[in-house]
Amino acid sequence: MARNLWDKSPDASEVMVAINAYRGQVFAANWTRQQWESAIDSGDFSTQSRVVIAGDWAKEVAAAQETCSIAAEPVVAAQFDHGRVLAIEPNATDVAELGEEIASKGRFVSPMQLLPRYLRNSAAEEKLGSVQIENWG
Numbered sequence: 682m683a684r685n686l687w688d689k690s691p692d693a694s695e696v697m698v699a700i701n702a703y704r705g706q707v708f709a710a711n712w713t714r715q716q717w718e719s720a721i722d723s724g725d726f727s728t729q730s731r732v733v734i735a736g737d738w739a740k741e742v743a744a745a746q747e748t749c750s751i752a753a754e755p756v757v758a759a760q761f762d763h764g765r766v767l768a769i770e771p772n773a774t775d776v777a778e779l780g781e782e783i784a785s786k787g788r789f790v791s792p793m794q795l796l797p798r799y800l801r802n803s804a805a806e807e808k809l810g811s812v813q814i815e816n817w818g
């Protein structure tokens with residue numbers, strides 16, 4: 682989504698993006714152009730990602746500078762009536778193009794080396810509290 686924003690607003694100094702995380706939260710990331718270029722070089726996009734209460738993200742949007750472009754998936758963007766938040770639907774093509782850009786820099790990884798990076802516990806894990814999945818059974 683950040684890459685799409687820079688395609689649409691090449692002069693933006695910063696971008697903010699959000700995807701509905703449900704439970705009154707959004708998965709959000711704020712990027713400067715330098716942070717984005719570093720992430721492309723390293724292949725690590727998780728450093729800017731975080732879980733935010735939806736109302737707190739709305740405050741961040743309201744406080745954002747005019748030089749900041751802002752996008753969210755349509756269900757989140759629809760909650761803003763002032764038109765500052767652009768609705769962008771993330772899709773597989775965007776992910777493929779980003780992968781191609783990373784590959785063009787010679788960064789490859791075996792599928793067996795890929796590891797998920799979760800930003801929060803699942804609803805079931807939150808309900809379990811301190812019980813560890815490894816202790817089941």
